[in-house]
Amino acid sequence: METTEVTGWEYAVLEGGPADGLRMKVNARPRVIQVTYPCQVEATSPDGVRAEAVFLYRRDYSVTEEPLRYGFDIASP
Known part of the structure; x- marks a missing residue:
């Protein structure tokens, strides 16, 4: 579980999918x-x-600095 409270906008990148x-x-x-x-x-x-086709990307919690990473969830609906 994340203990650092983050406020404001951060860059993120989607990977895969x-x-x-x-x-x-x-x-x-x-x-x-x-x-x-x-x-x-x-x-x-x-x-x-x-x-509409729906795809989900889940956050990679090992990345703690910008850009945050979100990986494609192949099992998404």
Whole structure:
């Protein structure tokens, strides 16, 4: 368990998966980052329906300085 309280924005990098190499700023060192990609729906779909692919990245707790690292969770839904 982490004992240091962190406030403010820090750089983070995603590793692996569809968003490999993506850099961003995070606040309060979240445990998980969710990345979504839009999916195409067929023209016969009801109006307003949309679909997105969801991918999860979990924080690497061994990295304590910027950039923080988040690794792709292959078992994510």
